[in-house]
Amino acid sequence: MSQTPIRRLDARAPDFLARLDALLAFEAAADERIDAAVTEILRAVRATGDAAVLEYTRRFDGLEAASMTALELPKSALQAALTSLSGEQRVALEIAADRVRLYHERQRGESWTYTEANGTVLGQKVTPLDRVGLYVPGGRAAYPSSVLMNAIPARVAGVGELIMTVPTPRGEKNPLVLAAAAITGVDRVFTIGGAQAVAALAYGTQTIPQVDKVVGPGNAFVAEAKRRVFGTVGIDMVAGPSEVLVISDGSGNAEWVAMDLFAQAEHDELAQSILLCTDAAFIDAVHAAINRLLPEMPRRETIARSLAGRGALIHVDSLEQACELANRIAPEHLELSLDRAEDWIDKIRHAGAIFVGHWAVEALGDYCAGPNHVLPTMRSARFSSPLGTYDFQKRSSIVHISEAGARQLARTAAILADGEGLQAHARSARMRLEG
Numbered sequence: 001m002s003q004t005p006i007r008r009l010d011a012r013a014p015d016f017l018a019r020l021d022a023l024l025a026f027e028a029a030a031d032e033r034i035d036a037a038v039t040e041i042l043r044a045v046r047a048t049g050d051a052a053v054l055e056y057t058r059r060f061d062g063l064e065a066a067s068m069t070a071l072e073l074p075k076s077a078l079q080a081a082l083t084s085l086s087g088e089q090r091v092a093l094e095i096a097a098d099r100v101r102l103y104h105e106r107q108r109g110e111s112w113t114y115t116e117a118n119g120t121v122l123g124q125k126v127t128p129l130d131r132v133g134l135y136v137p138g139g140r141a142a143y144p145s146s147v148l149m150n151a152i153p154a155r156v157a158g159v160g161e162l163i164m165t166v167p168t169p170r171g172e173k174n175p176l177v178l179a180a181a182a183i184t185g186v187d188r189v190f191t192i193g194g195a196q197a198v199a200a201l202a203y204g205t206q207t208i209p210q211v212d213k214v215v216g217p218g219n220a221f222v223a224e225a226k227r228r229v230f231g232t233v234g235i236d237m238v239a240g241p242s243e244v245l246v247i248s249d250g251s252g253n254a255e256w257v258a259m260d261l262f263a264q265a266e267h268d269e270l271a272q273s274i275l276l277c278t279d280a281a282f283i284d285a286v287h288a289a290i291n292r293l294l295p296e297m298p299r300r301e302t303i304a305r306s307l308a309g310r311g312a313l314i315h316v317d318s319l320e321q322a323c324e325l326a327n328r329i330a331p332e333h334l335e336l337s338l339d340r341a342e343d344w345i346d347k348i349r350h351a352g353a354i355f356v357g358h359w360a361v362e363a364l365g366d367y368c369a370g371p372n373h374v375l376p377t378m379r380s381a382r383f384s385s386p387l388g389t390y391d392f393q394k395r396s397s398i399v400h401i402s403e404a405g406a407r408q409l410a411r412t413a414a415i416l417a418d419g420e421g422l423q424a425h426a427r428s429a430r431m432r433l434e435g
Contacts, residue, residue, distance in 0.1 A: 049205035081178035103370035120405030133201030135216035142174035157392035167193020250279025
């Protein structure tokens with residue numbers, strides 16, 4: 001049996017951290033070709049709107065359309081897609097949607113105020129965004145789960161209008177994606193994709209209204225377009241390749257661990273799958289399972305390239321060391337494949353999602369566990385969080401100062417303003433003392 005190439009590292013080696021950091025390194029910046037293409041697309045869509053979107057849709061997706069009206073799907077088409085599903089598919093989609101909705105309802109922020117003794121009222125007003133754009137990959141790379149994970153928290157937050165774009169190369173539509181749009185109550189769906197779709201959502205066109213935020217995954221062109229339009233609109237994040245980190249004490253099933261590594265590696269060859277394990281014999285068993293199971297996988301070539309390029313099986317001295325390394329790595333997905341997994345949750349500070357125990361397989365989180373599968377990658381879990389209801393709400397401060405409160409605070413404000421050399425600020429505050 002041929003050996004699948006994957007790094008075997010030992011945390012006790014003197015050069016281990018250098019080798020680990022080299023393994024984790026990923027250049028997220030777009031190359032010159034992508035940069036130039038996205039620049040031109042954004043400029044054209046901003047300048048000519050619908051005409052540019054129609055031209056890029058013809059050029060990249062092979063779809064001829066006389067107007068944007070021909071690229072908008074009526075709600076009847078979404079409902080027809082839902083009706084066309086097998087009973088099994090529809091039930092699965094509805095179960096997943098219900099679980100995602102139930103989880104995100106608990107995240108909804110509420111407005112609050114408090115009143116000081118002098119009658120001053122301070123607080124925070126929480127309001128939903130007016131309009132959100134949802135980008136969904138289409139054609140062969142179609143992900144109905146992305147519709148659920150992006151549309152449902154927006155709906156729970158109370159977003160007024162949800163506009164979805166999904167490319168349909170050569171007219172190829174995915175009924176599960178359209179059915180997911182029907183289930184989640186997406187308001188409008190346009191069959192456009194790429195950087196041109198992001199531009200249309202961010203800037204608005206004659207047909208597509210400008211949104212307040214663009215969310216959803218896409219290819220390198222989509223990611224770069226989202227990066228560029230940030231500031232004009234909000235975005236969820238600029239995501240990198242998918243990641244999983246498994247921490248094992250050797251108590252689990254080696255084939256389960258191998259398949260969990262495969263589940264990330266099959267996304268693309270840049271995906272990252274890493275095992276940290278205290279048991280050298282179990283690492284051997286996982287490696288043997290990888291060699292045994294890989295030939296059975298339909299996407300075995302992608303998996304093999306991913307494991308060879310960015311994967312690793314790492315022997316660690318202790319679970320304490322494994323948790324320290326996990327915090328250094330800050331993975332998108334972290335599986336605690338341990339006998340007493342719950343005892344180690346508090347040791348983890350940086351991870352997009354933590355899957356606890358042998359049964360908590362990451363694949364369940366991708367579809368139907370309930371928490372969002374849009375997670376920070378490329379170590380950004382050190383400072384950011386999973387997509388949630390809160391991402392579709394904004395907060396405004398309430399500052400209702402009474403006369404007594406103003407007199408009490410004005411001297412403090414004026415002193416600080418004078419210290420900053422902002423005399424108009426100081427005088428504005430002192431006028432409340434004089435008035």
